[in-house]
Amino acid sequence: MKRQLILEDGTIFIGKAFGSDATTMGEVVFNTGMTGYQEILSDPSYCGQMVTLTYPLIGNYGINRDDFESICPAIKGLIVKEVTEYPSNWRNEMTLNDYFKMKKIPGISGIDTRKLTRIIRQHGTLKGAICSLEEDPQEVLGKLRSTVLPIDQxxxxxxxxxxxxxxxxxxxxxxxxxxxxxxxxxxxxxxxxxxxxxxxxxxxxxxxxxxxxxxxxxxxxxxxxxxxxxxxxxxxxxxxxxxxxxxxxxxxxxxxxxxxxxxxxxxxxxxxxxxxxxxxxxxxxxxxxxxxxxxxxxxxxxxxxxxxxxxxxxxxxxxxxxxxxxxxxxxxxxxxxxxxxxxxxxxxxxxxxxxxxxxxxxxxxxxx
CATH class of the missing domain: 3.40.50.880 (Class I glutamine amidotransferase (GATase) domain)
Incomplete structure (x- = not known):
């Protein structure tokens, strides 16, 4: 299933959906770590943010019980180049896709995360929305620009x-x-x-x-x-x-x-x-x-x-x-x-x- 990421500057990325089907809005940021995605997605400091992972392959060692940094992840969404459907690691207990469905967090894969990172580096952090292709981009963009992000994280x-x-x-x-x-x-x-x-x-x-x-x-x-x-x-x-x-x-x-x-x-x-x-x-x-x-x-x-x-x-x-x-x-x-x-x-x-x-x-x- 296809999904879109819309930034407040009007940029639109089309990618593949994983995790929850929910629509979400938040501040789009990027993390340059090559490993540790489970700790990143469970770090409470990302509350209210949608995290772009610059490393291209995410989910390859799955999700395990030991690497969480909080019980309930607070991120609004995850943006990746490629998400692995079949992880391979002796500690793996479930896929990233299954975990995000369980926690009701939407994700998008298959987009040019390098381009997205360059946009953020040039313009600074931006508000963004992850939503289905059925939603009108202009309506979503209007809501996005008028939305004041919470300050009670x-x-x-x-x-x-x-x-x-x-x-x-x-x-x-x-x-x-x-x-x-x-x-x-x-x-x-x-x-x-x-x-x-x-x-x-x-x-x-x-x-x-x-x-x-x-x-x-x-x-x-x-x-x-x-x-x-x-x-x-x-x-x-x-x-x-x-x-x-x-x-x-x-x-x-x-x-x-x-x-x-x-x-x-x-x-x-x-x-x-x-x-x-x-x-x-x-x-x-x-x-x-x-x-x-x-x-x-x-x-x-x-x-x-x-x-x-x-x-x-x-x-x-x-x-x-x-x-x-x-x-x-x-x-x-x-x-x-x-x-x-x-x-x-x-x-x-x-x-x-x-x-x-x-x-x-x-x-x-x-x-x-």
């Missing part, structure tokens, strides 16, 4: 209630803005006693949990659409060590007096080189974001840039000059992608331990 993908993931190590409160399971796995692997809280948890509610550290997760959309999180961070910085990833990094910057701006087409892929300014070392990183911290806005804050993207020079890491707090724009948990930056979780653990030792030494001095 974080509330859609965040947990509604706090929940624990018990451990015997350091207590970490993980603020869920659209958390990938990879972040939780890394903390569990380090024995942490984790409490996951919603995006709108207040500073007081978090501090009442007596955390040793705070982690701010990744998530979708514009960080300025989550003002309650910015206020929460202001109430915590300087009191508890914390580590922010992706959207958490941007929210930390806003809470510290810096600014964020929307990028032309963002960073989405698993091969982005990032330089650590303190060591000069380069890490190949996994990224998924459409906003960045504005470089000039750092002036006058108590922040210092720790990492930069080598492709375009944008800010990829920050730390506070006075308090135990640092953030990165990329995904050190990978999922998918390289694990070059996985040691940042160990750095977070060491920061928590150092802070506890300083507090303990300070208390002993007071007693003396």
């Amino acid at each position: 974080v509330s859609q993908v965040s947990t509604k209630n706090p929940y624990p993931s018990p451990g015997r190590g350091k207590r970490v409160v993980l603020v869920d803005f659209g958390m990938k399971h990879g972040i939780l796995r890394e903390l569990i692997g380090r024995g942490c006693d984790i409490i996951v809280v919603p995006y709108n948890a207040t500073a007081d509610e978090i501090l009442q949990l007596s955390p040793d550290g705070i982690m701010l997760s990744n998530g979708p959309g514009d960080p300025k659409d989550v003002p309650e999180a910015i206020e929460m961070i202001k109430g915590i910085v300087g009191k508890i060590p914390f580590f922010g990833i992706c959207l958490g990094h941007q929210l930390f910057a806003l809470a510290s007096g810096a600014d964020t701006v929307k990028m032309k087409f963002g960073h989405r892929g698993s091969n982005h080189p990032v330089k650590d300014l303190s060591t000069g070392k380069i890490a190949i990183t996994s990224q998924n974001h459409g906003y960045t911290v504005e470089e000039n806005s750092i002036v006058g804050t108590r922040l210092v840039v720790t990492h930069i993207a080598l492709n375009d020079g944008t800010i990829e890491g920050l730390k506070h000059l006075e308090y135990p707090a640092f953030t990165v724009q990329y995904h050190p948990e990978a999922s998918p992608g390289p694990e070059d930056a996985n040691s940042l979780f160990d750095q977070f653990m060491q920061m928590i331990e150092s802070e506890k030792q300083e507090v303990s030494a300070s208390c002993q001095n007071v007693q003396i």
Whole structure:
């Protein structure tokens, strides 16, 4: 069955349908990763977006139970060059087509994804619609141009209630803005006693949990659409060590007096080189974001840039000059992608331990 992809600039692609028959609209973005499509389609940071995969063959190793980054995928649709009907992998449990039908997500294949990517790179991210050939393109285009995309993505993908993931190590409160399971796995692997809280948890509610550290997760959309999180961070910085990833990094910057701006087409892929300014070392990183911290806005804050993207020079890491707090724009948990930056979780653990030792030494001095 044929299907069409219509962009707000009037471009129309005709391809083959897979997955759900539903009509969908969203922001069209592209990801350059060569593998990891299951983690990509289940990453909550893609909430409200239709993802174009630039690698031409997708679905060749099927869908398995282990590689999900969330239980319910939040993407609006998937756009590929070719989708495999008969996957071949020992972990395969179902085809991509069957999974998308089950989750009611539409997809389109057989289009020129290279041309589509070049359009996005030239004009920036665009609104798009996936629909049947029976629908009038001009009517769809009119609806598309008049549609205002939602700005409540974080509330859609965040947990509604706090929940624990018990451990015997350091207590970490993980603020869920659209958390990938990879972040939780890394903390569990380090024995942490984790409490996951919603995006709108207040500073007081978090501090009442007596955390040793705070982690701010990744998530979708514009960080300025989550003002309650910015206020929460202001109430915590300087009191508890914390580590922010992706959207958490941007929210930390806003809470510290810096600014964020929307990028032309963002960073989405698993091969982005990032330089650590303190060591000069380069890490190949996994990224998924459409906003960045504005470089000039750092002036006058108590922040210092720790990492930069080598492709375009944008800010990829920050730390506070006075308090135990640092953030990165990329995904050190990978999922998918390289694990070059996985040691940042160990750095977070060491920061928590150092802070506890300083507090303990300070208390002993007071007693003396």
